[in-house]
Amino acid sequence: MDDDRERFTALYDAYRMRVWAYAASRVGGQAADEVVSETFMVAWRRFGEMPSASLPWLLGVARNMIRDSVRAQTRRDSLAAELRRWTTEAESDVADGVVDRIAMLRALAALSDRDREVLTLVAWQGLSPREAARVLGCNTATLRVRLHRARKRLTEAMSRHTQEASQHRAPTIEVEFS
Template sequence: MPDYDADRFTAIYDGCRQRVWAYVVSRAGRQVADEVVSETFTVAWRKLDEVPEPPLPWLLGVARNILRDNIRAEARRTSFVAELRSWTEPAEADIAEEISERSALLKALASLPEDDRELLILSGWQGLTPAQAARVVGCSPITLRVRLHRARKRLTEAASAYPLIRDAAVEQGMSPQVRIATGKEA
């Protein structure tokens, strides 16, 4: 059986490699073609029993999925690099002040109960809607909104202990609720 598998794979590779490579080049250029073709045939080898006859459409579908995954990964890397760059390149404020504010806010967040932190991270950092976050934590969207409101209030209270955050909130024109919670009414 292994000889048959090796012969079948060799026949598929010899018969389809050029067309798969041409397809990938037409979609993504020569720089990535060799890598994507290699990955495509690695998948074909691992799933040789699933490769239908004729194999070309299946192989092109695999190559398409690999390209799509590569594009997503590149978008994530680009986004991550941009985020890191935003942390290291000051816009208008002093970098030391921004780092101190961020550090103080993270300390305030860390002082909250785990459930509050989870809600704040799901909504603020992960960008989930209340309905999506409710599914994650296993409650109704209305219940989540109430819990999130309370968690935000507790974060505001915890952050008021840090003068850098309190002063930054006032300077940035934060809501009256934040100003009152931080002891700085407008």
């Protein structure tokens, strides 16, 4: 095991800056640090499978990390754009139900990706906590805690957005017939 650590340390020392330079040229310096970290974490886990030509393999892993990161960001941006579109469309209606929908969509958009994911898996996708836990790769107890906390944060965000929305509602006009 010590021999593997020494070989890995030598590999890391030899190629870290080259992997970082590759990543920085693709995603910038700040994100490159994370790519290097993830790349060498994969390299450690798969150290026994690594070919003798290590640098191309490491750069391939870094490329995959960057690609996956870009895909994830694209999905997040797409979801945020969709939520904004729904909110904008909903704002054109003035019915009370729509105002509540606007508040819900805004509150949902304000949550973290993690909270949004757990809520949508259970509420929109109709998964049970056990099924949602399997999707997220955690146990059911952990999922229930995440779901509880996400619901609490959604309720708080809903309250804020409902108050904001109610301030912008048109006044109600009551008419009396004599």
